[in-house]
Amino acid sequence: MRDCPEQRVISGVRVVTPVKVLSGASITINKNYFVEIEGSEDPIAGEKEDWLIPGLIDTHVHGAGGADIMDARMDSLFQVAQTLLKLGTTAFLAATMTVDERQLAKGLKTVNSFIRLFQDIDDKETAAAQHKLNGIRYTAECLGIHLEGPFISGRFSGAQKSVYIQEPSVSLLNQFQAWSGNNIRILTLAPELVGCENVIVESIRLGIIPSAGHSAANWLEAQQAKSWGIKHITHGFNAMRGLHHREPGLIGMALADEEIAVEIIADLVHIHQCILDILYRLKGADRLILISDGMRALGMPAGEYELSGQSVRVSQGEARLTDGSLAGSVASLLDGVKTMIFRVGIPIPDAVRMASLIPARLLGIEKRTGSLEKSKEATFLRLDPDWNLKEVWVCGNNIPIK
Numbered sequence: 001m002r003d004c005p006e007q008r009v010i011s012g013v014r015v016v017t018p019v020k021v022l023s024g025a026s027i028t029i030n031k032n033y034f035v036e037i038e039g040s041e042d043p044i045a046g047e048k049e050d051w052l053i054p055g056l057i058d059t060h061v062h063g064a065g066g067a068d069i070m071d072a073r074m075d076s077l078f079q080v081a082q083t084l085l086k087l088g089t090t091a092f093l094a095a096t097m098t099v100d101e102r103q104l105a106k107g108l109k110t111v112n113s114f115i116r117l118f119q120d121i122d123d124k125e126t127a128a129a130q131h132k133l134n135g136i137r138y139t140a141e142c143l144g145i146h147l148e149g150p151f152i153s154g155r156f157s158g159a160q161k162s163v164y165i166q167e168p169s170v171s172l173l174n175q176f177q178a179w180s181g182n183n184i185r186i187l188t189l190a191p192e193l194v195g196c197e198n199v200i201v202e203s204i205r206l207g208i209i210p211s212a213g214h215s216a217a218n219w220l221e222a223q224q225a226k227s228w229g230i231k232h233i234t235h236g237f238n239a240m241r242g243l244h245h246r247e248p249g250l251i252g253m254a255l256a257d258e259e260i261a262v263e264i265i266a267d268l269v270h271i272h273q274c275i276l277d278i279l280y281r282l283k284g285a286d287r288l289i290l291i292s293d294g295m296r297a298l299g300m301p302a303g304e305y306e307l308s309g310q311s312v313r314v315s316q317g318e319a320r321l322t323d324g325s326l327a328g329s330v331a332s333l334l335d336g337v338k339t340m341i342f343r344v345g346i347p348i349p350d351a352v353r354m355a356s357l358i359p360a361r362l363l364g365i366e367k368r369t370g371s372l373e374k375s376k377e378a379t380f381l382r383l384d385p386d387w388n389l390k391e392v393w394v395c396g397n398n399i400p401i402k
């Protein structure tokens with residue numbers, strides 16, 4: 001982390017805190033951190049002011065800027081992380097795909113090297129390290145890995161390749177975690193598969209959040225999964241049974257149980273806006289986590305792309321395999337926040353919190369980041385009055401994004 005050269009003050013803005021909007025507000029940054037945030041709660045006062053919101057945290061993103069995590073190359077990881085930052089996502093979990101084991105090993109090891117590169121630089125104050133840092137500092141922070149599969153259901157594999165699905169295995173999980181350098185933070189699995197109980201228990205022991213998804217679980221199986229420790233659902237409503245009045249399934253369990261947190265893709269392609277509204281009313285902002293599930297065409301023009309060896313056509317905001325299956329999204333996390341505010345109509349602090357403080361809490365980093373609050377890292381976005389991204393600040397540094 002680099003120190004800011006001097007104390008900075010930004011004033012005459014609207015600041016979105018976890019619970020309210022401050023108008024005519026000012027923030028003071030010193031040594032990478034917020035030291036003062038103040039403003040009034042009069043909504044009319046700030047009508048023409050810019051917005052400051054926390055840097056967004058995406059716990060499920062596969063690619064961006066033409067590159068994919070599963071390219072398993074350092075230059076691809078830089079491309080993804082740089083593109084995400086320019087789109088307002090300041091931190092992310094690199095999501096993997098269900099692929100053959102050799103490629104998965106390579107992917108996990110590459111993400112580990114990428115994360116370590118930054119840790120090494122943080123540890124060293126040498127001129128050489130600083131020089132290296134100047135070349136790479138304009139990237140979103142990779143917080144670890146979201147391992148999506150391979151212990152998933154063939155019936156709900158979505159864009160994951162079913163030939164590479166594996167039977168749940170504790171030893172395989174340990175192998176994956178070793179390849180990743182202990183960087184797996186979330187594991188998506190289908191809890192109804194034989195052997196998942198042990199994998200869920202082991203993942204919790206390893207500090208990995210087990211998340212039910214790409215799953216055919218019925219309501220009873222979902223209840224059982226909860227008793228084993230499942231408290232998180234991967235892209236709710238997508239790649240699982242629909243909600244049925246006689247068989248509520250995994251999503252029914254998640255909607256009814258207030259302890260369960262649900263990831264949602266708010267691009268209006270994966271989920272109808274009516275369902276987004278229902279999710280918000282039932283779960284509230286503290287149990288919803290906005291994700292992009294972005295793939296390599298995120299931040300790129302429409303056209304033909306590739307996803308783990310499968311061809312994907314991107315047009316009119318949709319990414320689909322040739323068989324018509326959805327293949328991730330091309331909407332940024334900031335787009336998702338705007339959809340929740342302007343299309344679904346939920347309060348601004350709630351929509352922002354679902355893509356910042358809530359994922360930060362999930363990953364246990366809420367003390368240092370995730371909201372505009374005193375003594376946290378000064379990582380935030382400046383948006384114009386119409387919510388267009390103008391500036392991205394990371395730890396008190398205004399990062400060039402054009």
Ligand SMILES: [Zn+2]
Pocket residue numbers: 060062095148293328
């Ligand atoms: Zn995904």
